[in-house]
Amino acid sequence: xHYFNRLIYMSVIKRLPRLLILFTLLVITSQQLSYASxxxxxxxxRLIISGSASYFFANSKWDTVGVKHPFDNxxxxxxxxxxxxxxxxISRRFAAVASVPYVMNAYQDDKGKSTSSGLxxxxxxxxxxxxxxxxxxxxxxxxxxxxxxxxxxxLGYNEEGAELKLAFSGTGHLFGASTYFNxxxxxxxxxxxxxxxxxxxxxxxxxxxxxxxxxxxSATLGGIYSQSNxxxxxxIFETNKDFSFLQASLSYGHSFSREFSLFLSGGxxxxxxxxxxxxxxxxxxxxxxxxx
Numbered sequence: 389x390h391y392f393n394r395l396i397y398m399s400v401i402k403r404l405p406r407l408l409i410l411f412t413l414l415v416i417t418s419q420q421l422s423y424a425s426x427x428x429x430x431x432x433x434r435l436i437i438s439g440s441a442s443y444f445f446a447n448s449k450w451d452t453v454g455v456k457h458p459f460d461n462x463x464x465x466x467x468x469x470x471x472x473x474x475x476x477x478i479s480r481r482f483a484a485v486a487s488v489p490y491v492m493n494a495y496q497d498d499k500g501k502s503t504s505s506g507l508x509x510x511x512x513x514x515x516x517x518x519x520x521x522x523x524x525x526x527x528x529x530x531x532x533x534x535x536x537x538x539x540x541x542x543l544g545y546n547e548e549g550a551e552l553k554l555a556f557s558g559t560g561h562l563f564g565a566s567t568y569f570n571x572x573x574x575x576x577x578x579x580x581x582x583x584x585x586x587x588x589x590x591x592x593x594x595x596x597x598x599x600x601x602x603x604x605x606s607a608t609l610g611g612i613y614s615q616s617n618x619x620x621x622x623x624i625f626e627t628n629k630d631f632s633f634l635q636a637s638l639s640y641g642h643s644f645s646r647e648f649s650l651f652l653s654g655g656x657x658x659x660x661x662x663x664x665x666x667x668x669x670x671x672x673x674x675x676x677x678x679x680x
Contacts, residue, residue: 426570426572427555427572428570429480429483432480432680434676434680435476435677435679437473439470439672439673440470440471440672442468442470442471442671443466444667445464445466445666445667446466446625446664447464447465448664449621449660449663449665450633450660450663451621454659454661459497459664461499464495465494466494467626468492470489473485473487480517482514485515485530487510488507488537489507490508491505492505493505493543495624504540504542504543506538507537508537508543509537510537511534512532513530513532513533515529524558525558526556528555529552529553530551530552530553530554530574531551532551532553532574533550534551534576534578541627545580545584547580548580549576549579550576551577552575553573553574553588554574555571555572556570557569565597567593569594571590574587575588582629584630585614587612589612590608590610593607601643603640605639606638606641607637607638608639608653611633612633614630614632621662625664625666631662631663632663633659633663634659635668637653637654637655637656637668639651646676647675648675651671651673652671653669654669656668
């Protein structure tokens with residue numbers, strides 16, 4: 389196992405200059421995926437790199453009053469996405485975050501099929517750790533900028549935006565097992581014509597399954613409430629502006645070492661308005677490097 393870990397470490401080290409260049413460019417461009425550490429502080433000099441693959445599928449929708457219907461003409465929408473995420477601890481108080489996603493979308497019905505693919509919205513930002521309570525509960529505030537990397541209107545809004553998010557995280561115990569939680573709420577504004585203003589929220593509770601902290605499971609309830617004067621519906625989830633949904637998901641995580649972890653998750657939209665009724669699945673690999 390030590391030999392295997394060393395091979396992984398040497399492989400990452402060989403590619404480290406490219407990864408650092410990519411991360412630096414993202415930050416300099418000055419525009420996140422916020423799923424790495426929530427409100428918990430990063431160690432100064434720690435670089436978290438994550439690559440994830442996700443799948444979304446829907447063949448039904450909720451209308452403007454929340455009634456569920458099948459898509460017209462036996463329609464179905466699917467999306468496969470890949471995201472590169474990085475978070476770096478600058479100091480005890482500050483961390484930099486950045487993410488770049490790539491998606492492949494497909495919608496088909498009895499009338500035909502349409503596809504689109506490409507980079508979508510790059511997110512970069514700064515996280516500031518506000519305070520802690522007895523070094524057990526932590527508060528953070530994050531400012532994020534959204535920059536579209538495309539001109540294809542089927543990939544997103546093609547509008548710049550900004551988000552301010554507050555996170556509260558902590559640890560505890562349940563029946564002798566270690567637990568953790570993360571609550572976050574962010575307000576996001578897109579700046580284009582009829583650019584929506586959104587409230588994005590998540591609540592996660594996790595528990596470890598062994599004393600070595602190698603395995604964990606967690607449950608998340610989250611969603612988006614998006615408001616805009618543009619109320620039209622599209623089966624392509626990323627292009628709707630006036631909508632809301634609530635999603636429940638379960639995750640399993642396994643740590644192969646202190647540096648390398650794997651996470652698997654699956655979720656389902658349980659209620660919504662003017663959006664697809666989808667199911668989701670995600671695989672994420674996370675690697676941590678300390679430079680101090």
